[in-house]
Amino acid sequence: xxxxxxxxxxxxxxxxxxxxxxxxxxxxxxxxxxxxxxxxxxxxxxxxxxxxxxxxxxxxxxxxxxxxxxxxxxxxxxxxxxxxxxxxxxxxxxxxxxxxxxxxxxxxxxxxxxxxxxxxxxxxxxxxxxxxxxxxxxxxxxxxxxxxxxxxxxxxxxxxxxxx
Amino acid sequence: xxxxxxxxxxxxxxxxxxxxxxxxxxxxxxxxxxxxxxxxxxxxxxxxxxxxxxxxxxxxxxxxxxxxxxxxxxxxxxxxxxxxxxxxxxxxxxxxxxxxxxxxxxxxxxxxxxxxxxxxxxxxxxxxxxxxxxxxxxxxxxxxxxxxxxxxxxxxxxxxxxxxxxxxxxxxxxxxxxxxxxxxxxxxxxxxxxxxxxxxxxxxxxxxxxxxxxxxxxxxxxxxxxxxxxxxxxxxxxxxxxxxxxxxxxxxxxxxxxxxxxxxxxxxxxxxxxxxxxxxxxxxxxxxxxxxxxxxxxxxxxxxxxxxxxxxxxxxxxxxxxxxxxxxxxxxxxxxxxxxxxxxxxxxxxxxxxxxxxxxxxxxxxxxxxxxxxxxxxxxxxxxxxxxxxxxxxxxxxxxxxxxxxxxxxxxxxxxxxxx
Numbered sequence: 400x401x402x403x404x405x406x407x408x409x410x411x412x413x414x415x416x417x418x419x420x421x422x423x424x425x426x427x428x429x430x431x432x433x434x435x436x437x438x439x440x441x442x443x444x445x446x447x448x449x450x451x452x453x454x455x456x457x458x459x460x461x462x463x464x465x466x467x468x469x470x471x472x473x474x475x476x477x478x479x480x481x482x483x484x485x486x487x488x489x490x491x492x493x494x495x496x497x498x499x500x501x502x503x504x505x506x507x508x509x510x511x512x513x514x515x516x517x518x519x520x521x522x523x524x525x526x527x528x529x530x531x532x533x534x535x536x537x538x539x540x541x542x543x544x545x546x547x548x549x550x551x552x553x554x555x556x557x558x559x560x561x562x563x
Numbered sequence: 564x565x566x567x568x569x570x571x572x573x574x575x576x577x578x579x580x581x582x583x584x585x586x587x588x589x590x591x592x593x594x595x596x597x598x599x600x601x602x603x604x605x606x607x608x609x610x611x612x613x614x615x616x617x618x619x620x621x622x623x624x625x626x627x628x629x630x631x632x633x634x635x636x637x638x639x640x641x642x643x644x645x646x647x648x649x650x651x652x653x654x655x656x657x658x659x660x661x662x663x664x665x666x667x668x669x670x671x672x673x674x675x676x677x678x679x680x681x682x683x684x685x686x687x688x689x690x691x692x693x694x695x696x697x698x699x700x701x702x703x704x705x706x707x708x709x710x711x712x713x714x715x716x717x718x719x720x721x722x723x724x725x726x727x728x729x730x731x732x733x734x735x736x737x738x739x740x741x742x743x744x745x746x747x748x749x750x751x752x753x754x755x756x757x758x759x760x761x762x763x764x765x766x767x768x769x770x771x772x773x774x775x776x777x778x779x780x781x782x783x784x785x786x787x788x789x790x791x792x793x794x795x796x797x798x799x800x801x802x803x804x805x806x807x808x809x810x811x812x813x814x815x816x817x818x819x820x821x822x823x824x825x826x827x828x829x830x831x832x833x834x835x836x837x838x839x840x841x842x843x844x845x846x847x848x849x850x851x852x853x854x855x856x857x858x859x860x861x862x863x864x865x866x867x868x869x870x871x872x873x874x875x876x877x878x879x880x881x882x883x884x885x886x887x888x889x890x891x892x893x894x895x896x897x898x899x900x901x902x903x904x905x906x907x908x909x910x911x912x913x914x915x916x917x918x919x920x921x922x923x924x925x926x927x928x929x930x931x932x933x934x935x936x937x938x939x940x941x942x943x944x945x946x947x948x949x950x951x952x953x954x955x956x957x958x959x960x961x962x963x964x965x966x967x968x969x970x971x972x973x974x975x976x977x978x979x980x981x982x983x
Contacts, residue, residue: 410751410840414948419927423630423638425603437950457752457785461946463687465604465703486756486787487687491703541587541717555612555709 400477400498400519401527402449406511407438409455413462413488417470430466431473448475451515453506455481459488468497478517480524482506493542494551500524505533565815567723568792569758572698572812576681584722584819592622593697594676595710596684598666598923599627599638601703602645605685608708617652618714624656624675625649626666629923634930664895664921667691667779667863671771672895674804678793678811683707683716688863688945690781693761694774695801696793696811701782721787723758724749725820728765730829735979737873738773739865739943739963741765742780743834745826747844755785757821760814765828766791771800772869776963779864780945783841833978835941836961839949847966850976855884857940858971859952860964861892861919862926865943868901870964875907877968877983883915884974890925890932891918916971928952934959941976943967 415438417430424430435442435452452471458481459467468491471479479492482503492499498519505524509515513528524533538546548554566574566581574582576590597605602625617623627645630638649657656675663669667688670676678696682689687701702716710716728741746753759781766774774791781789791797793811801809832846860874871893883889891911893899899921902908911918919925925932926944934940934953939960942952947959960976969979 412946412948414927414946414951418950419600419629420929420933420950420953422600422927423635423641423929425600425607425641437955440955457755460751460785461687461782461948463601463685463689463701463703465601465685465705469604483752483755485752485785487701487703487782490706494703494705539587539719545717551705551709552608552611555614555712559613559712 400449401514401516402451402477403447404451404453404509404511404513404515405446406509407452407454410457410460411438411454412460413464413467416459416467417464419462422464422466425466427469427473430470434470434474443474446475449477450475451478451480451517452476453480453509455506456483458484460485463487465491465495468492469495472497480505493545496550500535502533502535564819565817567758567760567814567818568696568790568812569698569723569788570720572679572681573718573720582720584720586720588718588720589715590681590718592683592710592714592716593680594622594624594682595707596624596666596670596682596686596689597707598629598686599631599642599645600629601685601707603641604704605707606644606648608705609711612708612712614712617654617711620653620655623654623711624670625654626658626663626669628663628665628921629927630929631922632660632920634924662896665863665866665923668866668894668898671695671775672897674801674806677801677805677807677809678797679809683710687782688779690786690789691775691779691863693778693781693788693790694771695797696791698788698790700788721756721758722821723760724754725760725762725823726826727823728763728826728828730765730827732765732828733832735833735965736831737963738769738776740831740834741828742777743836743841743844743961744831746780746784746842749784751783751840751842752785754781756787759784759786759789761789761791767794770869771796772867775867776864780841783945833963833966835966835976836947838947838958838960841945841947841961847976847978853939853960853976855887855941855970855975856938857888857890857932857934858967859890859892859925859932859940859942859944860967861894862923862944863894864945865964866892866894866898868898870943871898871902871907873964874968875910877965877979878914879910881914881972881982883971887971887974889916889971891916892925893921895921925952941967941970
């Protein structure tokens with residue numbers, strides 16, 4: 400995946416990613432229109448499919464709403480790179496198949512507008528603008544097995560089938 | 564090496580003698596919870612998983628409490644989907660408008676959650692039930708779907724931080740002030756991925772309502788759960804409510820903690836979290852001159868009967884400031900009934916407050932008290948993020964019920980002693 404970097408600060412909460420006032424619908428393409436609205440009202444008009452969000456510590460703190468990673472995915476964000484993730488956002492992103500990478504070093508060096516290429520299988524972040532490469536530690540095997548299945552829905556579907 | 568209460572509960576639900584922090588386990592769940600925002604998404608995932616029936620009709624609890632009573636056609640359609648699912652799957656614990664409560668007030672009150680349980684809920688404040696000595700944590704809709712389909716959840720065993728509260732608390736200081744002070748101290752990611760174990764002599768003296776308030780906001784410090792070991796107060800609370808067997812666990816004396824944090828509660832004055840973070844806390848006497856447009860008292864954090872009693876104690880015989888709206892959101896129908904029996908409802912109405920049926924509406928900017936651009940609200944809820952209660956340029960301050968009630972009279976943020 401390849402896209403332009405959009406930079407956000409520390410503690411970006413789920414109300415900034417998708418305000419609760421819109422959650423009386425659950426159509427993610429509808430919610431995508433409000434993605435990051437309270438952090439940057441023009442965000443959705445500026446981004447292109449494949450773009451990458453980078454952020455500081457504790458990205459996705461706050462609510463359990465899975466609508467947050469799902470609407471980012473629906474908005475065309477291909478990946479989120481943060482210094483760290485809040486735990487519910489972290490598991491939701493894995494469960495719904497939004498690629499996430501933790502790398503304080505990469506985030507520190509990335510400037511908004513840099514072109515990034517992420518090679519998930521190798522855990523590599525290539526900053527094509529700055530010509531630098533960062534490697535992130537692999538996911539624990541258990542999480543990798545969910546990711547390999549394509550998220551928690553196919554993972555459980557397989558289990559439900561096996562259990563008959 | 565000994566285990567913490569969280570490790571013991573997780574081990575017992577994973578069929579293991581012991582678990583260690585960092586280990587991935589699959590735990591059996593005692594309760595799977597959802598609301599009207601998260602359940603519609605969970606239903607889609609549940610169907611996509613190929614699941615036919617829920618794993619146990621008694622162990623799934625669904626409470627439509629966010630956009631209810633339905634505020635518009637979209638939320639009505641959303642709830643209709645939930646209601647259809649509940650009927651089709653024969654889910655026993657579904658609470659309809661008129662019989663419901665704000666989920667985290669309702670579940671303990673109805674005896675649906677018990678000490679020693681593993682509880683997952685598609686709502687981040689599910690950590691509230693840690694106050695009963697349960698492992699209880701928020702998860703997303705797809706996790707809820709997996710929980711409904713299999714009765715299990717994947718969990719990374721968290722490391723634990725032990726918080727020890729000692730000393731004697733000051734007048735007008737309660738569980739909300741303890742937890743706001745704590746979040747201010749450790750920061751909004753101070754307990755990220757970790758279990759917050761809340762203990763000490765000052766906690767032993769807290770009522771269950773105050774303990775629920777503390778566990779409720781563990782998530783605001785990034786915590787995975789906020790647990791308080793059961794004692795006589797816990798047992799007295801669950802007696803007559805919980806109708807099934809349960810287990811009380813305690814941490815071993817040689818359990819491992821990443822940190823031990825001592826807090827002397829005699830140093831805690833009533834707290835205010837300033838915009839736009841629950842970690843931006845200051846004592847109320849240092850708040851300065853903050854004029855308010857609205858005060859909200861209630862929610863899953865402070866919507867219990869004791870919160871209503873404190874509010875009534877301050878409001879009795881006084882009037883809400885003429886330029887201000889006081890909106891009170893009791894946590895459940897039982898709380899409302901008790902308010903009527905104790906004369907609290909009359910006090911509220913006579914003082915000029917609006918009292919709502921239980922709903923999360925105002926807390927998340929959904930309905931029932933949305934803020935305009937530039938307006939300021941003091942609220943006993945749990946989050947003061949940008950746009951949380953309405954316009955992105957409105958401001959939210961957080962406090963406990965005593966400060967909120969006093970400020971509703973004064974029209975600005977004040978210490979309760981200024982009006983009482």
